[in-house]
Amino acid sequence: MLEFLDSPRVLHGIYILGSLTLFFIGLYGLLAKRHLLKALIGIAVMELSVYLLFIALATSPGETAPILADGLIDFTGMADPIPQALTLTAIVIGMAVLALGVSLAIQYHRLTGNSDMRAMTELKDS
Amino acid sequence: MSQVPLRKRVRVKTLLLVLLCGWLLALFLTILLPHGLDGLSGTVGDALLERNAETASANAVTSVVVSYRGFDTLGEVTVLFLAATGVGMLFGGRRQEETGASVARRAAPNEMMVTGARLLFPVLLLLGVYIIAHGHLSPGGGFQGGVIIATAFFLRLLADPDFVLDHARVGLLESLSGSGFVLLGLLGLVLLSTGTFLGNFLPHPVEAMGRLVSAGVIPLIYVLVGVKVGAEVGAIFQDMLEQE
Numbered sequence: 554m555l556e557f558l559d560s561p562r563v564l565h566g567i568y569i570l571g572s573l574t575l576f577f578i579g580l581y582g583l584l585a586k587r588h589l590l591k592a593l594i595g596i597a598v599m600e601l602s603v604y605l606l607f608i609a610l611a612t613s614p615g616e617t618a619p620i621l622a623d624g625l626i627d628f629t630g631m632a633d634p635i636p637q638a639l640t641l642t643a644i645v646i647g648m649a650v651l652a653l654g655v656s657l658a659i660q661y662h663r664l665t666g667n668s669d670m671r672a673m674t675e676l677k678d679s
Numbered sequence: 680m681s682q683v684p685l686r687k688r689v690r691v692k693t694l695l696l697v698l699l700c701g702w703l704l705a706l707f708l709t710i711l712l713p714h715g716l717d718g719l720s721g722t723v724g725d726a727l728l729e730r731n732a733e734t735a736s737a738n739a740v741t742s743v744v745v746s747y748r749g750f751d752t753l754g755e756v757t758v759l760f761l762a763a764t765g766v767g768m769l770f771g772g773r774r775q776e777e778t779g780a781s782v783a784r785r786a787a788p789n790e791m792m793v794t795g796a797r798l799l800f801p802v803l804l805l806l807g808v809y810i811i812a813h814g815h816l817s818p819g820g821g822f823q824g825g826v827i828i829a830t831a832f833f834l835r836l837l838a839d840p841d842f843v844l845d846h847a848r849v850g851l852l853e854s855l856s857g858s859g860f861v862l863l864g865l866l867g868l869v870l871l872s873t874g875t876f877l878g879n880f881l882p883h884p885v886e887a888m889g890r891l892v893s894a895g896v897i898p899l900i901y902v903l904v905g906v907k908v909g910a911e912v913g914a915i916f917q918d919m920l921e922q923e
Contacts, residue, residue, distance in 0.1 A: 569708070577701045584697065585690040611724070619728060619739035621888065622817065628731050628739060633724030638743040642755045645822055645908070649762030652915050656766045659919075 561613045568609035575602035587670045589658040593651060600647040604640045611636035735883040736815040736894040744820065745897045745904075749877035753860060756907055760857065763911040767846075770918040788838050796838035803831035811905035815894045821901040825908030832909075833916040844917045853910040856903040863900055 557563055575598060582595030612632040617625065619634040662668045665675070727739070727747060734742040744752055807828035814820030835842050867878030883895030892898075 573701065573705065577697050580700065581694060581697045585693040618818070619731075620816075620818065621737040621739075628728045631728055631739065633722055634727060634731075634739040634743045635722070635724040637740045638748060641740070641744060641820075641822060642751060645755055646758055648912075649759050653762045653765045656769045656919070660769045 559614045564614055565610055568606065572602040572606040572609065575599075575605065589661070589668050589670060590655065592670065593654045593658065596654070597647065597651055600643070604643060607636045607640050607643075732885050732888070734879065734894055734897065735885050735888045736897050737888050738815050738817065738820075740818075741815045741820055741897060741901065742894070745815075745900050746877065746879060749864065749900065752904065753864070753877075756857065756860065756904060759908065759911050760853070763853075763914050766915050767918050770921060787840065793838045796834040800831050800835050803827055803834070807831065807905075807909070811902055812891070812898065814901040814905075815897050816891070821904030822908050825905040825910075826912055828905070828909040829912035829916060832913045836916060836920055844913055846914070846917070849910045849914050849917070853907055853914070856906040856910070859903045860900060860907070863896055863903070867896070 558567075579595045579598030579600075579602060582598060583592050584595075586592055586595065616630055616632045619628070619631040619637070621628065658668065661673075667673070727743060731739045731742055734746050736742040736746070807824045807826075809824070810819035810827060811821055811824030814824070832844060836844070864877040867873045867880050868876045870878070870880045872878075873880045877896075877900070879895040879897065881895035881899075883893065883897075888894070
């Protein structure tokens with residue numbers, strides 16, 4: 554009944570639609586929320602959608618993980634390892650960016666007692 | 680639920696802007712995606728998979744991360760180090776004057792937390808070490824295992840207010856593993872048998888593929904990456920907890 558999911562076009566289309574939706578949910582969070590931490594969470598959601606898209610598009614139905622285990626003897630019919638390796642890099646960088654951003658937000662809140670982006674007027678000419 | 684009506688909680692203009700962006704991107708993709716697919720003949724990944732047996736690593740992702748793109752990994756670890764340093768710098772300033780006060784102010788962790796952490800700490804450490812050591816055989820590796828080890832220490836930090844990660848020792852571990860990574864890379868560059876940065880200068884026979892001791896220098900580098908990531912993420916947790 555669900556055989557149509559085995560065609561790469563359909564499956565990749567579903568993945569693209571899903572991760573695009575996730576990306577724009579994150580973008581909405583980044584643009585609409587005024588709380589600093591909520592904006593950072595929006596950035597994290599956008600990053601997640603890009604990881605999902607990378608991993609999903611690198612694999613076609615029927616390909617196995619690029620690991621020689623469970624009786625496999627040959628590196629054929631496997632998913633492309635490069636997007637997976639790059640995604641690993643991106644996850645670590647994303648974590649570093651999030652940690653630094655959250656620390657900056659906490660420090661800003663401690664110095665000014667303020668976590669609203671609209672009220673960040675310290676550098677404004679008055 | 681809050682009493683604010685839905686119309687006030689959703690920013691309609693922003694939502695419309697985001698939807699417009701989404702529609703434009705989808706349009707762009709439908710126009711652009713069919714192009715270039717017809718002439719596609721193999722990717723870099725396929726080429727690397729074909730010759731992956733030369734690294735004798737059963738996990739092709741690991742051989743890409745550590746061997747073929749090892750230089751990228753070095754840069755990535757450097758970015759993580761910069762972030763950890765930045766977090767430490769942001770939270771480290773006021774440590775001297777109120778260290779005593781901050782420990783006393785934190786509420787005592789509850790019994791469930793303490794017992795659970797005592798139970799989970801060794802298991803998490805073991806799992807992290809296993810994932811690091813088997814990075815060239817199974818899914819996982821230095822980054823994943825390092826983060827699991829850092830999580831174990833984070834649980835311990837939450838459960839036990841007297842437990843403190845020594846900054847000097849963590850920093851030493853971090854710099855030792857970082858310089859070990861660079862040193863292994865330079866050894867590969869200097870030795871005549873390889874002659875490239877991060878070249879695999881240890882013997883790595885293809886017959887040994889799938890065993891724990893195989894793939895030459897790859898597991899060593901991944902262990903160093905694991906120690907470094909664990910130390911850095913642990914230092915970030917420690918810095919964030921200390922400032923409470």
